[in-house]
Amino acid sequence: MAQSRTKRLPPLPKSVHSHLGDIPVSLVDDLEEKKEALGMWEMAPRRISIHSKAAPEVQLQALYHEIVHVALMDSGVSNGLVKDAEEAVCDAVGTLLASMSLAGRLKLT
Secondary structure (H helix, E strand, O other): OOOOOOOOOOOOOOEEOOOOOOEEEEEEOOOOOOOOOOEEEEOOOOEEEEEOOOOHHHHHHHHHHHHHHHHHHHHOHHHHOOHHHHHHHHHHHHHHHHHHHHOOOOOOO
16 A cells, blocks of 8 residues: 655754754734745844744744754854855755655754
8 A cells, every 4th residue: 555645744843952052933914024935033032933824834944944044143243245145055054954854854853
């Protein structure tokens, strides 16, 4: 019997860990500052917002993308990157992490 391709994803975590303190994650209906965005990392309040109307797989990829922004910022690497390069790194690593997670090889806890 063929297995179903649809896999129920666990809910996004309410926060993610950083060595500078946990970062809240919330689903929002509108990312006011970035109308076309699927997610947003805000440095000053240190929070991640994910668009609630995106498909669950897209929310997961957006979360990982934003987590990579956190890692680049907290490590100081973002200081040496132009915005387009930082976005490309976040897209690449975020997509890889989401793919691993969807394949069951990486889990958010």
